[in-house]
Amino acid sequence: MSVSYHKLFHLLIDRGITTIDLQKQAGFSGNIITRMKRNQYVSLESIEKICHALQCGVDDILEFIVEEGKAKK
Structure with missing residues (x-):
């Protein structure tokens, strides 16, 4: 599963x-944006900061993608 x-x-x-x-509103480094653009792991702490800055929920900013061939049976 990927994000x-x-x-x-x-x-x-x-x-x-x-x-x-x-980045300025949420108070995190530019590296976090780069990781998100590459759909790489971002800490829950960073996700929380983003949600707080945007006044939204986690499901408003990310989604989990089930990779073909890796779905649970």
């Missing part, structure tokens, strides 16, 4: 917020 942050980037576009603005 996709496409919902976050769509939300930012809809709200007219840049990734730099989000």
Whole structure:
């Protein structure tokens, strides 16, 4: 199972917020944005900061993707 942050980037576009603005509001490093753009692991602490800054829930910014051939039976 992998994580996709496409919902976050769509939300930012809809709200007219840049990734730099989000980084400043949430108080995390630019490395976090890079990791999200690559759909890599981001700590729950960072996710919490983003949700707090955007006043949204986790399901508004990420989704889990089941990889083919790896689905549980």
